[in-house]
Amino acid sequence: MLVAKGYFDQQGNPCLKISLCGIFNSDGIEFEAIIDTGFTGFISVPLIRAFPIGLPLYGTTNVIFADGSSGSKLTAVGIIAIGDRRESGIVILEENVSDVLIGMDFLRTFKASLVMTKDSIVLLEHDWLEQITKTEQNTASKQIDQSNPAQAPKPKS
């Protein structure tokens, strides 16, 4: 059910402790990653902080910045470990930033849903959240049927 529990850093950024694994460090090096839902990729890491991990390089890609401009970045392959779970994905290597970011591809790859309140952050298994949503929808539609039987769908004859 629970994939991981996050927290807010001193600046109020939603964060998660993750380990990024490569050739030199198969167990991974731990990072405080900011959960950035405005980032569509898996993980973005400052180039200098990737040196000790040993990430195999793939090549390049272009990213679109918030102002609509774009720029080229190096790409590598890396494995993110959270507890017992490990998933591989594309690492974007950034020259001029200091933060590690995890984005929407991280949630997709880990099949996780992000639940955030003003003082807590949890990553839940996506299937589990979908199940709750379906149950809630079924309960809501049953309540509507009971309160207004005239609008309830008629059984097929």
Next chain:
Amino acid sequence: MNMPISNPQDIADAGERIYSEKYKEEFEKKHSGKFVAIDVITEEAYIAEQPEEALDAARKASPKGYFHLIKVGSPGAFRVGYISNNARSERLFRSTRKSVS
């Protein structure tokens, strides 16, 4: 390949040029939103639903390749939520010659 690869910007430029010349018209009609890894040595394209799938396929087919990742119909494969004031000053991507149009 028309030009030598000597820095990361060359890979990005070559990838964009190859995609534009050989694949863009067809892919934007048929595969909008998918990801394409362009091998800038062989000029082959590897298309998939997800970015890691496109790059994995390219790597398997061409273990010595240099790849540029593109999202069909988009100027970038990924979006980031910040503005890069110094993107053009990144040393790894500072082109040493005029880019190919």
